[in-house]
Amino acid sequence: MVPQLLSALVHLYDRDSVLHQTIGADSADKISSIVTLLDSVDIQSRPAIINTINGYPLEISLGSYQQHTQHLMSENNQSLAQLFTQYLQRSLPVGYEAYVEIVESKPAPHIMGYKHNHPNIEMQSLNNNPQSALLIKSFHVQIELKDGMWVDFHYFLPKKIFEWPARLVIALLALMIGVLLLTWVAVRLVTKPLSTLSQAAEALGKNIKSPPLEVKGPTEVKLAATAFNTMQDRLVKFVGDRARILSAVSHDLKTPITRLRLRLELLDDKKLSNEIKGDLDHMEKMVNTTLDFMRGTEKHEPRQKVNLEALLESLQEDFRVLGMPFEVYGKVDKPLHIQLVSIKRCLTNLLENAYRYGNGEVSVEIQDHKETVEIVIYNNGDSIPDKDLDKIFEPFYRLEESRNNKTGGTGLGLSIARNIAIEHGGSLRIExxxxxxxxxxxxLPK
Incomplete structure (x- = not known):
């Protein structure tokens, strides 16, 4: 595209140069012939001859003295004036001297198609008022005849032939539009497989059993799609194997815990029985929580439209019964498309943590944004060291390092809550x- 435009500019520049040379040589011959003719007749006959010759693009007038004009000329105009002077001096008979300048002038009304009684035109420099009228470039030539009279020539250069050809401009615009359209199509074709791969990777993060990619397109795209599908199959197999192993472990762990509970009933020492029962309850809670966390990727609850305010009011009532009241502020304008059980569990984990590590003051605020809904759960507990703000989401990580079941949970509540948020395309952070x-x-996204 750029070489085409550059070649067109070079072509137009060369064309203008050739036109100036051709018009200059032709004008010089005409002026030379007119000067020779005027010098060959008497003074009284000259006006009639001039009236006959006068007419666009050549305007002629006679005077008794040289008109001293001071028009500022650009470098390009100076070069044209020098070239035209050379043409004139070659065409004129020996003994004549031409004074040449290039001017931008207002054409006389009769030049523009109106009648005018005087053949002369009023010259105006471009610098005087360039916006006042349509300006035409002309060769201004003054030559002294043998009897001392001065003849003044204005040879107007036809402006239209120096303009950009309409067909060329249309062709260049069509070429530019065509190249841009083809480029856009080509870029779309190249980037579409990357966009598809990106969407598939994002879908895989939310649902490991999402449909595989279609293996089609160029060889490189087919190889990438095949590799992605192979990776997904391996992940599904790994998660499935893990779930089956954990199901077996769950059975093997729950069976001895159940036997211990039965044997616990045979103990006569009630104090010891209660202590062992507490340990068994904690052990069973840890096993169940761990298994729920590990099986999280295997459960695919269908999504439904849920009124978030109603869900929080339900949790508010449940926690009030347990002696853990909290206030809810704000509202959301429309239901969210979410997994009800999962989000309820996520909010329950966050509220339980707020009470476990707070000092009794818990509040929930709903902030409705354009594309997301933000739920802020606040508690007035002790602050968390900055270095631990990210670590608290790691499985089994607890700020309280004694691992005492009376001072903390299993260390999985926040991990489960964050996984649920990510599965919904959202996020969870603690500050x-x-x-x-x-x-x-x-x-959560809307």
Whole structure:
């Protein structure tokens, strides 16, 4: 495209140069012939001859003295004036001297198609008022005849022939539009497989059993799609094997726990029985929570439209019964398309953590944004060291390192909550509140 435009500019520049040379040589011959003719007749006959010759593009007038004009000329005009002077001096008989300049002038009304009684035109420099009228470039030539009279020539250059050819401009525009369209199509064809691969990778992060990619297109695209599908098959097989192993472990762990509970009933020492029962309850809770966390990718709950405010009101009532009240602020304008059980579990984990590590003051705020809904759960507990704000989402990580079941949970609550948020295309983060305490930010797409 660029070489085509450059070649067109070079062509137009060369064309203008050739036109100037051709018009200059032709004008010089005409002026030379007119000067020779005027010098060969008497003074009284000259006006009649001039009136006969006068007419666009050549305007002629006689005077008794040389008109001293001071028109500023550009470099290009100066070059044209020098070239035209050379043409004139070659054409004129010996003894004549031509004074040449290139001017931008207002044409006389009769030049523009109106009647005018005077053949002369009023010259105006381009610098005087370039916007006042249509300006035409002309050769201004003054030559002294043998009897002392001066003849003044204005040879107007036809402006139209120096303009860009309409067909060339249309062809270049059509070429540019065509190249841009073809480029856009080519870029779309090249980037479409990358976009498809990106969408498939994002879908895989939300649902490991998402449909495989179609193996089609160029060889490189087919290889990439095949590799992606192979990776997905291996991940599905790995997760499936893990689920089956965990199901077996679950059975093997729950069976001895059940036997221990039965044997616990035979103990006469109630104090010891209660202590062992507490340990068994904690052990069973840890096993169930761990298995739920590991099986999280295997459960695919269907999504449904859920009124978030109603869900929080339901949790508010459940927690109130347990002696853990909290207030809800804000509202959302429309239902969310979510997995009800999963989001309820996510909110329950966050609220339980807020009460477990807070000092009794818990609140929930709903912030409705254009494309997302943000749920902020605040508690007035102690702040978390900055170095631990990311670590608390790691499985089994606890700020309280004693692992005492009376001072903390299993260390999986936040991990499960974050996995649920990510599966919904959202996010979960924990921050220290500016007013003291801790805030959990659960962000869900609308």
């Amino acid at each position: 220290n509140a500016s007013k003291g305490g801790i805030s959990a930010y659960l962000i």
